[in-house]
Amino acid sequence: MVGLKRLKYALIRAGFEGISLLGSLAHSTKARGRGIIFTLHHVRPDSNEEFQPNRILSVTPQFLEEAIEASLECGLTPVAAEDLPALLADPSDNRRFVSFTLDDGYKNNAEYAAPIFGKYNVPYTIFLTSGFVERTRSLWWETAEALLRKLDRIEFDFGQGVETVQLKTKRQKLKAFDRFALFTATENENAAVARLDTAARVHGIDPLGLAAELTMDQAELRELAEDPLANFGAHTVTHRNMRRLSDEELREEIVESAAAVERYVDKAPRIFAYPYGFRAAVGEREIQAVADAGIPMAVTTQPSILRCENLKRPTAFHRVSLNGSSQKQRYVKAMISGLAFKFV
Secondary structure: OHHHHHHHHHHHHHHHHHHHOOHHHHHOOHHHOOEEEEEEOEEOOOOOOOOOOOHHHEEOHHHHHHHHHHHHHOOOEEOOHHHHHHHHOOOOOOOOEEEEEEEOOEHHHHHHHHHHHHHHOOOEEEEEOHHHHOOOOOOHHHHHHHHHHHOOEEEEEOOOOEEEEEOOOHHHHHHHHHHHHHHHHHOOHHHHHHHHHHHHHHOOOOHHHHHHHHEOOHHHHHHHOOOOOEEEEEOOOOOOOHHHOOHHHHHHHHHHHHHHHHHHHOOOOOEEEOOOOOOOOOOHHHHHHHHHOOOOEEEOOOOOOOOHHHHHOOOOEOOEEOOOOOOOHHHHHHHHHOHHHOOO
């Protein structure tokens, strides 16, 4: 799995390099569409840790600036993501747009990202998981990283009985992280997260304390909401794969998280982001459920550029990840060209 991931990202970077060689020609085709929605998570200085299984979720402040500058150089107009349906529906408006979105509500979004967006007068949208905000739900991927970094071996039951997993090398730790990811993706997610949390506590790691350390609470969100460029969307209550929920759970995750966002910032969200966001986590039922809940727009993490055709399914807009393993401005321009997604 580790090797396959490295190969995947190497191929993606090679594709971006190829598109970059086309220069301005890459931005003169119909593939560029009406612009792009970017996905981010952490925005913070590089920790320089050797073991960073969540590296793809973190970009540096410098790279965020480069991404904004690349977007402006390519002629894109920055807008809040939730304003896109109305803008794309206006036949008199031929502009191409860029929207920056950030998932999970990390503290560094306020500390590092918000000042940069302010410097360039760029609107941004942060998607909030109410369980993180209220410290009732851990971020399993952060818990797993902290646990694996600390230990050189662990005893854990992945569903076949307790086994000992060696963690002496970086490769062993990465393989173990992949096993935790598969465990949460295939077992009952609540039960899997609870088992991981228990293991973390045994080894002196507080999963909810880690959530408090990493994500904004209600007071911090209310303060950030005073920024006129800041916007907020719903991202469920527990950040579970929505395709694996019952119909009742699905509705509760959507409706209750939207109500929570309104409590935090005194404004009902006009946009929703599906946890994980890939095809195995978002289907037609989920897309319709968000629409039925009265939220006018939603975003996946399935990569593509903006097109007017998105208006036919406004609760299924695509986004493109600004990946921590591909932090080069020319890659951003390659994404904006749309060529990378022409056959996706």
